[in-house]
Amino acid sequence: MFRLRRYRYYVFFAAIVVFLLYRVARNSEQWETVSASFPHTVPPFTPKPPPARDSGGNTQAHAEVKGGTAEDRGLPQQVPDKSDKANSPNKVPDLKGQHRVASDHGRDEFELPPKSDPAVKDPAVKEAGVVAYDHNEATKVTTAPIINVPDKSNGQGAKDADNNPIKIPTNTETHWTKVPEHFPVPASELIPLPTDKPRKIPTIQYAFEKESATTRETREARQQQVKAEMERSWAGYWKYARGHDELSPVTKKFRDPFCGWAATLVDSLDTLWIMGMEDEFEEALLEVEKIDFTVSKRAEIPVFETTIRYLGGLIAAYDVSSGDNGGYDILLEKAVELAEILMGVFDTPNRMPVLYYNWKPKYASKPKRAGTSVSVAELGSLAMEFTRLAQLTKKNKYYDAVARITDAFYEWQEQGTSIPGIFPEHIDASGCNITAQNELEAAKKVPDIDINDNFNRDRAQRTGATVNEHDELDFGPEVDPGAHPGNPSMAKPHIMKRSQKSTAQMMNSGKQRNSETSKAELIAGENTLPECVSQGLTPGRGMQQYSMGGSQDSTYEYFPKQWLLLGGLEPKYKELHLKATEAVKKWLLYRPMVPDERDILFSSKVVTRGEPETDANTQYEVTHLTCFIGGMFGMGGKIFEVPADVEIGAKLTEGCVWAYESTATGIMPEGGHLLPCSDLKNCHWNQTLYEKELDPLFESREEQVQEYYDRKAKAKAAMEKKKKDEEFARHHAQIKSETGQPRKPALDDKLSRGSHSDHENAGIQKRAAIPDMGEREDDLAESSYATGSKSAKFIGTQDLEDSDPAPGFERSTAGQVPLQTNEDEDEDPSRPLTHAEYVAQKIENEKLPKGFVDVTSRNYILRPEAIESVWYMYRITGDKKWQEKGWKMFESIVKYTATDVGNSAIHSVLDTHTTKLNEMESFWTAETLKYFYMLYSEPNLISLDNYVLNTEAHPFKRPKTSFGV
Structure with a gap:
């Protein structure tokens, strides 16, 4: 009995353990896979080997994609399955479930159904399919059912009506969903793509001759240096900002100024392919598939930027990698996925797009109108991307969306704007009078x-x-x-x-x-x-601004390019371009006065209330964004057979090259102003005229300086007189204290005593206005001259330390107004500068390049527009001088923007000790480096006779057959 008591606690504890083991056994099927990998929703890849590239300098793409390890990608590590590793190439999937349906033209169209769960396709993963990445970066399919953690409050877990476990959602983010349109376009009223065979268009590129061995060696060496910059910038982005919009190259972090959809990655896909970086291209495709366009950190999608960077980037990468024959159908699939979201912006009464789209269903489902103050560039720079997508998918709805915008611009141009042919910077697109x-x-x-x-x-x-x-x-x-x-x-x-x-x-x-x-x-x-x-479209409220710069540029750029993309079958784009260039030549172009008297051109800005013939205010600006115009004029002159425009394009490009050469860093500033020549054919440097332009007060500046010295002389004379009066008073007081009797003042004493006015001037300040000495001083002067005595004239300035004036005191000139300044006058902050001093100080303080009147924005953010026009002029003219000019630009840019992991925008191009701004825009790798690389490539790489580039330098294939394919 004693022993039973002794062990009763152990028996009780053992019973509890047995009960718990029983309960665990009952629930074991819910926990037996707890060590399995976390499920990943990326579908498995379908191998489809890409063919060899064309003759454009491209090489055979790798058959195997190089992806990151599971650890690098933030996925649970898997034990690689060595048994089938050799038979598991990592390929990008085709368009899943793609089939053809009849279009509204009787032609086949692509229909891309929603993604389905890969588990239903593979019996091995019927319950739950997981795509995981092993250490050798190969795609593996494993079976790992989704774990349902039991709810403590419900025993074995919450159940639905059929007694099945309820899966707890892990993602509560709001996603975009397609909503019914309020103002749909009937299928019968869709504007169709032109279906005829493309017209014969004049060649754009120069007929290049075979280069010498020395020339080829130099060209290829430069090309490799450009590629090295791309490799370094890409490696920095891949390591520190992969999956995010942009790299912060100084702090080695990332930022998401757009929608967080990996802007730099998508924007750079075609650059990777063009530069032969196949491994990096295929690695990037793995990230592309992960992008979820239905959710964003931003409440609003910036439609213009998203279209030119993301949609344009995906389409161009598809085109340059051989399109349907390239095996990278994921690019077109993602382009369609994004385009379907963006199509919601056109659901307005007049079908003009909302340019900042609140994509969340709560707001996207409401009827809306276009804005009453939108920029011309944002409204008119969607055409190429949606047109090319329509050509690839054979769906007219994409073309219809942007063709209506073109029609609106065309009708407005026909009706007439304040400056016929071009449009004001901000317009009312709401459609409401x-x-x-x-x-x-x-x-x-x-x-x-x-x-x-x-x-x-x-x-x-x-x-x-x-x-x-x-x-x-x-x-x-x-x-x-x-x-x-x-x-x-x-x-x-x-x-x-x-x-x-x-x-x-x-x-x-x-x-x-x-x-x-x-x-x-x-x-x-x-x-x-x-x-x-x-x-229709009308000017926005307020002053109207007309220029080729920011907020306007790419709409005009797209007129000739859209004409090319449509095979010359839509004449509206030709008319829009030719009328716009005539307006630019009449109203905006000017020749600046520069030191070396180079024959260059820039495009100005005109501000008007609507009557430019009488109230136009022309601002002779020079902006980096406007530098695209050289390429536009050059290409337009070729395809529309206007040779004079090709020459204008060359002079516009030379202008931007000059702006690069003028600064301390060899890089053009974002913006500034120049002095225009009155005669385009006769323009000589005039230093005097230039300095007057730098000094808006040059006419009154000398007068101000003389007035300053007059006041200074009066003040000095008054202070000296006061000093002598005080000394005389002290001397008189000393005599009284010694004799005990006041000395009767002599006549000379009375004349030299200080007045009340003198006392007030004793404390005069440098910046204060000098008060008038008053009638007392005038009376003194009159009395002196009345006596006819020289001693009386200078009595106030004699040596008062002597009781009696010394002989010859009348020869003293101490009381005269000095004609020369003191040594410290140059340090007097109240002294106005002379015209020459003002100009010299302005140039020194602002570090103005000679020829610039001012620099309104001195930074450089890695922009491509100048090298863009240099590339166009090289391909159009064949003149190798453009390669030499471009190389100087490249060396200067790299010298001042390079960081350990990329390139950064800089604070000032006017100072060689500039500060890096820690920003690497996606167009650095998408545009700037691409244009530099193609400047030193073989001419048939992205030939202008085979491709047309959008405003983000994304090449779209020009149509060779009907319907644009």
Whole structure:
């Protein structure tokens, strides 16, 4: 009994252990795979070996993708399966489930169904498929069921209605989902791609001759140095910023200024291929597949930047890697995935896009309009990317989206802008006539109406407009915001067709009165938009600015390039380009006055209220962004057979080269101003004129300096007089103390005593205005001259330490106004500078390159526009001088921007001791290095007769057959 008691605690404990073991055994199937790898949703790759490259200097792509290790990629490490390693090449998948369907032209189109779970395709992973990466970077398929951790509050875990475990979601982020369109375009009204055979277009590239061995050696050596910069920058991005938008090359970190979709990686894909970096290209494709375009850290997608960098980058990489024959269909699949998201921006009443797209379903599902102040560049620089995607997929909806924007620009150009041929920097793309809308809102009663044959006549009665024989509403110039009083060419009636097809708000189903605001609204399903009087593109509010620089540039760049991409089958782009270049030549181009008198050109900016003939304010700017224009003029001159434009393009390019050569670093600043020549053919350096331009106050500066010295002389004379008066007073007091009797002042004493005014001037300050000495001084002078005595004239300046004046004191000149300055006057901050001093100080303090009036933005952010035009001019003219100019630019850029792991923007190009800004824009590897590399490549690498490059230097194949393929 004693022993039983002694061990009763052990028996009780053993019973508990047995019970727990029993419970664990019951739940063992839920825990038996706890050591398995964490599931990854990337589908397995389908091998498809790419073919050899074309003759454009490309080599055979590797058949095996080099990916990062599991440890590098942040994935759980797997034990490699050596048994099938040799038979498991890591390939990028084809477009999954791709099949062809009939298009609206009777041709085949690609239809890309949503991604499916790879588990349903492979019986081995039917329960849960996981793509993992072993240490040798090969793709493996393993079986690892998703683990359901039991919920402590529910015993063996929460169950659904069928008694199956409920999977706990691990990702709670909001994702984009496709929502029904409010203003869809009927299939019958889609603007189709041109289907004819491309026209014969004049060749762009120069007919290069065979180069010598020495020339080839120099060219290839330079090309390899450019490639080395790309390899270093790419390695830095890959190590420190992979999967993020950009590398911070000084701190070796990353940043995500765009959407966090690996902007540098996607932007650089075609550069990797062009430079023969196949291993890096295929490694990058593994990252491309991981990008989820349905979620972003940003609340809004910047449509322009996303289109030119991401969509353009994916399409170009697909094109340069042999397209459908290249085996990299993942590129086109991802391009379509992104394009489907971006298509939502066109769902507006007039089909003009929203350029900052709130992609979250809560906001994307609401009806919206385009902005009332959007930049020309952002609106007009979507055409090439969506057109090329339409050609590749044979889906007209992508082309329709951007063709409507082109139509709007074309109609506006035909109607006329303040400067005919070009467009103001900011425009109203909302499609709503504000003036007419104010008329509607002013009406006390707005009857409920339907959109029928009486619609325009009813509105005409309320707005004072007229209805023509075609039942079109003519608001007239008095309500057209594009009309300009005093400019008859602008006072054109604005016509709104009753049936606006898919581009107008008539696509809404009807109207109703808002019970809260008493305003009429257009009904869009269950949502509403305020009523809108339709109009086309018009200037935004405020001053109108016209230039070829930022916020405007790439729209004009795309006119000739889009014409090439469409095989010359859409004449609107040719007309848009030719009218724009004529306007640029008439209003914007100028020749600057420069020290070496080089014959160069730049493009200015004109600011106007709408009447440029009378109120134009021309700003003779020079900006890096505008440097693309040389290539645009050169290429346009070739394809449209305007030789003079090729010459203009060369002079514009020479201007940017000069701007590079002018600075201390050999790099062009972001922006500044120059002095224009009055005569384009006769322009000589004028130092005097240049210095006057540097000093806006040169006319009054000498007068200010003379006034300063006059005040200085008066002040000095007054202070000396005061000093002598004080000395005399002390001397008189000393005599009184010695004799006990005050000495009767002599006449000379009375004349030399200080006045009240003298006392006040004793404490005069350098920056204070010198007060007038008053009548006392004038009386003194008159008394002196009245006596006719020289001693009386100089009595106030005699040596007062002597009781009696010494003989000859009248020869003293101590009281005269000094004509020369003291040694410390140059240090007087109140002294105004002379014209020469001001100019010298301005040049020294601002480090102004000679010829520049000012530098408004002195930094350099690795921009490509200047070398872009240099490359175009080399390929167009064949002149090797452009290679020499480009090499100097390259060496200067690398010298001042290189870091250990990449290249950085710099604070000032005017100072050789500049500061690095820790930013490496994606266009450094996407554009700048690509243009440098192609400048020293064989001419048939990305030939301009086979490719056309978008504004981010992404090459799209020019069409050779019907429908653009």
